[in-house]
């Protein structure tokens with residue numbers, strides 16, 4: 118191959134790599150929404166507004182990072198929004214109603230979250246019941262439990278400057294939640310991309326039988342993904358309390374849709390085997406941008422639900438078409 | 449090179465009303481290719497699945513170099529030097545060539561998967577086996593059936609097994625790709641591995657095998673050294689003698705009606 122041809126080839130493969138990157142679609146979506154937003158509302162691009170958007174979506178992004186692990190190995194956790202809400206309420210219940218110190222309240226709440234993830238995973242995987250059924254039951258049951266624990270009313274959080282500063286303060290003009298989101302999403306992203314566990318998740322979601330034949334402990338890895346996902350959602354719930362100063366028994370209602378939306382918009386297949394944490398995080402940002410634009414434009418807030426539903430549908434349709442196209446191009 | 453022997457003794461396996469295997473004895477030495485032949489349903493795949501730990505026999509045992517080995521899971525088989533190349537159940541299409549070669553046995557350092565090291569080693573391995581794939585970064589689902597089969601074989605080779613079991617590795621491949629797979633089989637044999645290969649293609653079997661084991665209705669119908677047999681003899685062993693053929697046809701037609 119001549120030097121020039123080689124260079125061309127390299128050049129093309131770089132463009133090809135960008136086009137083929139799983140995050141390509143979501144980046145296009147972000148650019149598109151931003152352009153629309155800037156033309157509709159002149160004050161959109163102001164720094165504080167961007168910080169506000171990132172702060173608002175940080176909870177969804179953290180949950181989406183965790184649930185990406187579950188989705189990539191071919192499962193789903195629809196109880197994620199209820200676990201997030203239970204995390205918030207359980208933490209205030211322990212620290213306020215039981216009058217426990219803050220740290221043990223956090224630890225015990227996190228342990229409860231991990232246990233619920235294990236339970237979801239165990240029932241789905243070991244008893245071989247589709248996880249969407251198991252976690253749909255969890256969605257209802259855990260919301261009920263949250264309402265019962267809280268008595269159906271908000272609980273004011275125990276005051277702690279340290280804790281609320283850590284999870285709700287700001288540094289260099291950027292909110293603490295944004296740092297948490299970046300840190301947690303990076304950790305989960307690195308685990309997924311670089312660890313044996315991450316590799317196993319992709320293998321299981323891509324071809325479960327092949328993974329099994331290669332000696333991967335499919336059940337164990339799947340259950341671990343549920344536990345991690347649940348852990349992160351619980352922590353996000355606790356973080357929310359530190360910022361708002363209270364817990365609400367309806368916290369996280371409908372959040373599972375935003376999370377699934379972020380993951381799908383981020384380019385993951387909801388059938389497993391593909392997806393990245395960067396994609397899911399960017400997907401959460403797309404959702405946040407759309408909500409923000411709708412608010413700035415001043416339409417009825419309920420339109421955000423419609424927008425999010427349509428967004429999920431569009432993402433899934435596009436992902437499916439792209440996957441089919443890729444397959445036919447290759448063979 | 450010392451010879452290692454993989455033996456199965458008195459294997460039996462029943463699926464509901466079907467006696468898939470009925471006291472089967474089987475043997476494969478390192479440095480030889482043993483071909484398993486027989487009609488559909490003869491029990492060939494069941495035998496292979498038991499040898500590689502995917503299926504538990506009702507009775508019988510697996511013996512390597514004179515000692516009984518407990519093989520309850522695929523992992524046990526790998527630890528005993530047995531690996532298997534499945535028809536299409538070995539690879540993850542959405543992952544790249546290198547990751548598939550190392551699937552389940554990734555190279556690691558400080559807990560991190562060493563993807564570039566795996567790519568290098570996979571490349572070396574594929575070159576050794578003369579498998580032509582332009583890049584180890586390619587997703588497996590973009591490759592041809594023959595290339596995929598070769599990657600599955602490369603993976604079994606990488607595990608360093610003494611015995612490699614192949615269940616119909618040339619089925620659904622084009623002639624050129626079939627030749628490629630058969631070439632790799634002979635090369636592995638020459639490098640001292642014991643190979644068990646299931647095939648319906650008598651030409652392939654006569655070309656690459658040292659011994660032919662014919663199975664019929666869950667039993668070993670006969671064993672021949674490839675050099676000392678003929679195509680006719682093998683075919684008649686596969687279908688059984690005339691009266692057996694007739695009997696079998698009747699059985700099949702009633703079975704078909706039942707389905």
Ligand SMILES: Nc1ncnc2c1ncn2[C@@H]1O[C@H](COP(=O)(O)OP(=O)(O)O)[C@@H](O)[C@H]1O
Pocket residue numbers: 463466467468486487488489490491492493494495
């Ligand atoms: N998992 C299974 N469940 C039920 N029956 C099976 C199973 N596997 C094999 N069999 C039966 O056992 C017999 C032997 O099958 P198999 O070993 O696959 O034959 P071959 O590979 O020689 O075509 C067949 O009658 C088949 O239907």
Ligand SMILES: [Mg+2]
Pocket residue numbers: 492493
């Ligand atoms: Mg078979």
